[in-house]
Amino acid sequence: GMQKRRDGEGEEEPAKSVEGWILFVAGVHEEATEEELLSLFDEYGEVKNINLPLDRCTCYVKGYALIEYADLESAKQAMRAVDGNELNDQILRVSWAFLKGPIRDR
Amino acid sequence: MDEEDRFYVRYYIGHKGKFGHEFLEFEVKKDGLLRYANHTNYKSEKIIKKEVYCNKIVLEELKKIIDSSKVLNADDDKWPEPDKVGRQELEIVSGNEHISFVTTKIGSLLDTKDSQDPEGMANFYYLVQDLKALVFAVMDMHFKIKPI
Numbered sequence: 001g002m003q004k005r006r007d008g009e010g011e012e013e014p015a016k017s018v019e020g021w022i023l024f025v026a027g028v029h030e031e032a033t034e035e036e037l038l039s040l041f042d043e044y045g046e047v048k049n050i051n052l053p054l055d056r057c058t059c060y061v062k063g064y065a066l067i068e069y070a071d072l073e074s075a076k077q078a079m080r081a082v083d084g085n086e087l088n089d090q091i092l093r094v095s096w097a098f099l100k101g102p103i104r105d106r
Numbered sequence: 107m108d109e110e111d112r113f114y115v116r117y118y119i120g121h122k123g124k125f126g127h128e129f130l131e132f133e134v135k136k137d138g139l140l141r142y143a144n145h146t147n148y149k150s151e152k153i154i155k156k157e158v159y160c161n162k163i164v165l166e167e168l169k170k171i172i173d174s175s176k177v178l179n180a181d182d183d184k185w186p187e188p189d190k191v192g193r194q195e196l197e198i199v200s201g202n203e204h205i206s207f208v209t210t211k212i213g214s215l216l217d218t219k220d221s222q223d224p225e226g227m228a229n230f231y232y233l234v235q236d237l238k239a240l241v242f243a244v245m246d247m248h249f250k251i252k253p254i
Contacts, residue, residue, distance in 0.1 A: 015159065017248040024163045051243040056235035064167045064240075066247045095163040098248055102137035103162050105111075 012104065014075075014096035020048050020068045021075035024097035028052070029088040030060035036087070041067050044081060045074020066097055111136065113165060114199040115172070117237055119211065120145075121192035130253060132241050134160070134168060142245060144253050158248050168240060172198060175233035182207040184222035185230075196234065 014021060025037070034050050041047050049068040052061055069075040075096075083094040113136040120129025125147035132142045138159045145153040172178065178200065185207070188194070192211030198204070207230065212218060218227035238253075245251050 012161065015248075018250045022247050024161060024167070026163055026167050049247060051247055053236075053239040053243050056239065057232045062171070062236060062239065066243055068247055093163060096161050097164060097244070099138060099159040099161050101159055102139060103159070103165070 012096070012099045012101070014072075015098040015100045016072075017068065017098060020070050021072050022097040023067045023069070023075055023079055023094050025065045025067060025082075026063065026093040027087075027090045028061055028063050028065050028092065029090045030055075030058075030063065032061050032065075032087065037065055037067065040082060040087065041078050044069075044078035046070045109202045112199050112201060113169065114197070115168060115237070116195070116197045117234065118195040119192065119234075121190070121211065132237075134165065136165070138162070138165060140241065140244060142241065154251065156245065156249050156251070158244065160244065164240075164244070168237070169200060171236050171240065172200060172233065175236070176229050177207075177233045178203045178205055180205070180207070180226040180229055181223075182209055182226075182230075185209040185227060186221060194234070196230065 032052065034052050037050055037052065038047055046069065047067060048070050051066040053064070054060065055062045069078065079094045079096070082092055085092050114134070116133040118129060118131040120127060128146045130144050132140065134140050138161060140158050140160050142156045143153055178198065186209055188208060188210050193208070194211060195208050197206045212227065212231050215228060215231060218224050218231055221227045242253055245253070
């Protein structure tokens, strides 16, 4: 399909998590490290937490990450700035992880 | 609904022992709703139940994980039946593909090597690990809870 900018995934509103606002990052290259992601994302505000799961078979990074910001504006800025950027020859996609309601059919 | 749009994932693992029915179950629907339930009698009697709407990007990642696992081509015909050790259920609908597997608990990869379908069971084993990793990451980040 056509590659679209996934800025905020359209009109759906993000849901706040227990302690902050969480972005979902896809297209993470398999040798990425938390430090690498932190240095990419902490430019936009305080990153409270990073979750970077490994592939259980290969032990390389599975390919996605969750990034938590303390405040909404930082998360928004990070999403707009990083979505579509390249990291190690792979395009990162960044969107809200959680929404207030169901995904709307397009 | 267009057949191509269909998407549903459900995983269950549990057993009934001297502490009662202990289980973990989660389900993801195509509208993004992730439902999670974890019941263990270790430390408490309560079932932890959570729900959160995930964005499309999360479902796409789930779909990618499933597609690369080759589990959609597997068959549980030769897999061991559930028993007193436990039960696992994995149901996936993705486009026009549908699988529904039922088997016993798999403790480790070693358990799969003795089966009649070591490759299929190993693919299933790793897919379950990867699905759990994503769901647990979601639970941890959104609700600050970890599975017991």
